[in-house]
Amino acid sequence: MMSGMAKAVDVPVDVIPRSPVGKTRLFFTRHWHRGAPGQPTPDWVLRFCYGMWLAAFAFKLVGSSWDMSWHFMWLRDDLAPPHLINTVGTVIIVVLVAIHSYTGLGCDKRSLRLMQVGLLTFLIAAPLDVINHRVNGLDLTAWSPSHMMLYLGTGIMQAGVLLGWLRFSPPGRFRTGVLLGLWAFFLENTFFPNGQQEYGILGLRAWERGEPEAEQSLLDFAANQIGHPVDRTAVLHFTMPIPSWVYPLWGIGVMALILVLARRTLGFRWAATSVALAYVAYRSVMWPLLLGLGFPVSTVPFYLLFVGLAVDLAFAMTSGVLRAAAGALLVTAFGYGAFWLQSQFRPWVLGDAHTESAPPAAYWTALVVLGGVFALWAAAGPFTRRWSARRGLAVARGATPEP
Numbered sequence: 001m002m003s004g005m006a007k008a009v010d011v012p013v014d015v016i017p018r019s020p021v022g023k024t025r026l027f028f029t030r031h032w033h034r035g036a037p038g039q040p041t042p043d044w045v046l047r048f049c050y051g052m053w054l055a056a057f058a059f060k061l062v063g064s065s066w067d068m069s070w071h072f073m074w075l076r077d078d079l080a081p082p083h084l085i086n087t088v089g090t091v092i093i094v095v096l097v098a099i100h101s102y103t104g105l106g107c108d109k110r111s112l113r114l115m116q117v118g119l120l121t122f123l124i125a126a127p128l129d130v131i132n133h134r135v136n137g138l139d140l141t142a143w144s145p146s147h148m149m150l151y152l153g154t155g156i157m158q159a160g161v162l163l164g165w166l167r168f169s170p171p172g173r174f175r176t177g178v179l180l181g182l183w184a185f186f187l188e189n190t191f192f193p194n195g196q197q198e199y200g201i202l203g204l205r206a207w208e209r210g211e212p213e214a215e216q217s218l219l220d221f222a223a224n225q226i227g228h229p230v231d232r233t234a235v236l237h238f239t240m241p242i243p244s245w246v247y248p249l250w251g252i253g254v255m256a257l258i259l260v261l262a263r264r265t266l267g268f269r270w271a272a273t274s275v276a277l278a279y280v281a282y283r284s285v286m287w288p289l290l291l292g293l294g295f296p297v298s299t300v301p302f303y304l305l306f307v308g309l310a311v312d313l314a315f316a317m318t319s320g321v322l323r324a325a326a327g328a329l330l331v332t333a334f335g336y337g338a339f340w341l342q343s344q345f346r347p348w349v350l351g352d353a354h355t356e357s358a359p360p361a362a363y364w365t366a367l368v369v370l371g372g373v374f375a376l377w378a379a380a381g382p383f384t385r386r387w388s389a390r391r392g393l394a395v396a397r398g399a400t401p402e403p
């Protein structure tokens with residue numbers, strides 16, 4: 001933590017410019033020199049640096065959200081506006097990782113390693129994804145290997161940024177606010193593949209009611225890939241190629257585990273709910289924006305709010321294995337219950353309207369989520385205690401443990 005390190009020599013507060021350009025100039029004037037990871041970092045440098053990380057992730061978030069919608073409407077285009085927006089975020093990240101690597105400011109060895117590995121993974125995946133599309137044509141499946149490498153690289157980077165901020169940021173509301181934002185970005189990146197089913201079900205229903213969202217050339221291309229005319233079978237293969245058991249396992253089970261980690265690190269009472277709310281709020285804002293621009297829209301995962309609420313309630317009730325058991329029960333009951341209610345919104349409110357308020361899901365996966373969340377949540381306690389014991393032993397022996 002920053003408190004355990006030597007205080008960095010900083011410039012007076014009234015000398016620090018307000019504009020990002022001025023801060024960038026000041027940083028390179030005063031702090032651009034080689035150093036090992038773990039260098040004492042002035043507070044304004046730390047805030048500016050991690051503020052730029054948030055900006056980079058915001059560019060990537062907007063770009064990827066628009067990109068998913070774009071490809072349910074038009075054929076792939078390497079220079080499409082969503083890709084360019086995403087590229088802006090990637091360029092900022094490349095600069096940030098270079099700064100961390102050269103100066104050693106705002107990171108330790110572990111967090112820097114994660115940033116570097118994540119960026120390298122992403123930069124390898126990007127050309128592989130282009131090659132995949134060149135060889136195999138249309139690849140709308142969000143779960144394809146090249147796409148998964150992109151999410152993985154981004155997730156590893158985000159883990160490094162989370163760890164660096166946790167290690168170096170001083171306590172306070174600003175620390176909590178940035179941490180909450182970073183967890184919301186991490187949740188979004190992990191949840192992103194589920195957008196396949198959320199856009200896909202509305203795309204299928206649009207075609208069935210005679211108002212296809214995809215341009216004809218995209219429908220023809222997708223149908224030709226499977227040697228089929230443009231009919232419901234071809235459109236189903238194009239819009240909904242993922243089994244129905246994937247969506248709830250990922251959207252409820254995996255997201256619950258991320259929200260557990262967020263709750264542990266954030267520490268305040270409704271932390272998990274707040275992270276889920278930040279993500280759902282973003283999706284709720286993007287929905288009318290995409291609709292207004294004439295692009296396909298998706299269902300919005302409102303049920304995630306109840307997954308977050310379940311995690312927070314479990315933390316308030318008990319601890320240890322009992323907390324894990326209570327959490328697994330609450331996550332399963334709240335998550336699947338809220339998802340079922342959301343899926344009924346269309347028949348209850350919209351009647352026979354040919355649309356949906358949630359993707360199809362296999363409810364038998366509730367048993368898998370119940371067992372998986374309990375096992376992983378319960379295992380986290382002993383793992384954390386062993387890790388803390390190792391660090392304590394290293395300190396007692398006079399060594400400096402790697403964070």
